Amino acid sequence: MDATAASITLADVGKVYPDGTVAVADFSLEVRAGELVVLIGASGSGKSTILRMINRLIEPTRGEITIDGRNVLKQDPVQLRRQIGYVIQNVGLFPHQTVRANVGTVAKLLGWDRKRIGARADELLDLVGLDPARYGKRYPHELSGGQRQRVGVARALAADPLVLLMDEPFSAVDPIVRARLQEEFLRLQAAVRKTIVLVTHDIDEAVRMGDRIAVLAEGGRLLQYATPAELLSRPASAEVRDFVGADRGIRRLAVTPVREVMAALDGAARDGLPTVDAAATLHDALAVMLTDDAATVLVTENGRPVGQVTRTAVFETPAETAV
Numbered sequence: 578m579d580a581t582a583a584s585i586t587l588a589d590v591g592k593v594y595p596d597g598t599v600a601v602a603d604f605s606l607e608v609r610a611g612e613l614v615v616l617i618g619a620s621g622s623g624k625s626t627i628l629r630m631i632n633r634l635i636e637p638t639r640g641e642i643t644i645d646g647r648n649v650l651k652q653d654p655v656q657l658r659r660q661i662g663y664v665i666q667n668v669g670l671f672p673h674q675t676v677r678a679n680v681g682t683v684a685k686l687l688g689w690d691r692k693r694i695g696a697r698a699d700e701l702l703d704l705v706g707l708d709p710a711r712y713g714k715r716y717p718h719e720l721s722g723g724q725r726q727r728v729g730v731a732r733a734l735a736a737d738p739l740v741l742l743m744d745e746p747f748s749a750v751d752p753i754v755r756a757r758l759q760e761e762f763l764r765l766q767a768a769v770r771k772t773i774v775l776v777t778h779d780i781d782e783a784v785r786m787g788d789r790i791a792v793l794a795e796g797g798r799l800l801q802y803a804t805p806a807e808l809l810s811r812p813a814s815a816e817v818r819d820f821v822g823a824d825r826g827i828r829r830l831a832v833t834p835v836r837e838v839m840a841a842l843d844g845a846a847r848d849g850l851p852t853v854d855a856a857a858t859l860h861d862a863l864a865v866m867l868t869d870d871a872a873t874v875l876v877t878e879n880g881r882p883v884g885q886v887t888r889t890a891v892f893e894t895p896a897e898t899a900v
């Protein structure tokens with residue numbers, strides 16, 4: 578298969594556990610190929626259940642799930658899982674196997690020869706920033722929490738899956754390591770462009786990582802499915818607004834491009850005004866304004882001024898959807 582990523586569709590999916598708990602009532606979502614979608618919501622809202630239905634660790638009680646148009650419920654679950662990377666909170670590395678063997682697990686199950694498995698494991702360790710010569714022969718207990726998490730990601734990517742499912746992948750490490758792992762992971766994702774569904778309860782992580790964010794309430798009720806910027810500037814309901822938090826205005830700055838709020842150049846003197854690139858965020862523009870004590874910055878594209886942003890415009894919130 579040439580494709581490196583696949584679209585995922587969940588249509589009217591539900592899960593009632595044998596004890597009668599309706600974990601997910603009726604959930605639908607489309608994830609585009611190569612997109613990183615975050616599922617976020619209160620504890621018990623059904624996030625993990627939804628994630629695990631995609632690789633059939635949990636069998637849905639209703640609805641249809643397709644990956645690139647193929648119904649996952651009609652595929653052999655073991656075969657299916659080998660094409661889907663899965664990363665969980667405490668990684669679940671095999672304690673008695675070396676790092677290299679852990680990373681090669683799925684490739685081995687797929688019947689690759691030893692040389693190819695070894696080469697692939699080293700390539701993946703490199704990719705997640707662990708020197709194979711230094712770490713390949715170690716055992717999981719000889720690594721830090723952050724390093725273990727990287728091995729988990731390398732293992733999930735080893736068989737080049739079309740889809741990656743991640744359940745609170747960064748929550749077991751301290752905030753500083755977490756931020757670094759998130760950043761590294763985004764760089765990795767820019768290179769491999771997998772289709773990723775990531776579960777978190779951390780709104781900052783969702784905003785930083787997600788191309789789109791699905792906000793869930795109890796029973797897998799989908800409150801809003803939107804880009805981070807849209808979610809923060811136009812929460813669809815009071816429930817979503819409460820969930821994304823009081824400091825959403827600040828978060829919005831980090832995900833809104835200056836391009837979205839810039840005004841036309843007004844003929845007045847531009848000499849000496851600080852500049853930001855059109856690809857920069859409002860957060861960047863504000864930082865420049867504060868550093869240079871300026872009320873206006875010029876927005877440039879390929880070095881030429883194309884617009885301007887004022888300090889007032891930075892803090893203007895677009896009209897919210899009525900609630």
Ligand SMILES: Nc1ncnc2c1ncn2[C@@H]1O[C@H](COP(=O)(O)OP(=O)(O)OP(=O)(O)O)[C@@H](O)[C@H]1O
Pocket residue numbers: 594595596598599600618619620621622623624625626627778
């Ligand atoms: N095996 C099970 N049997 C019965 N109920 C279950 C089972 N697993 C989960 N549940 C229930 O289903 C609901 C959804 O659980 P799920 O783990 O999907 O939520 P979550 O959003 O991932 O929660 P958290 O953020 O706390 O991890 C919860 O009410 C939970 O108690």
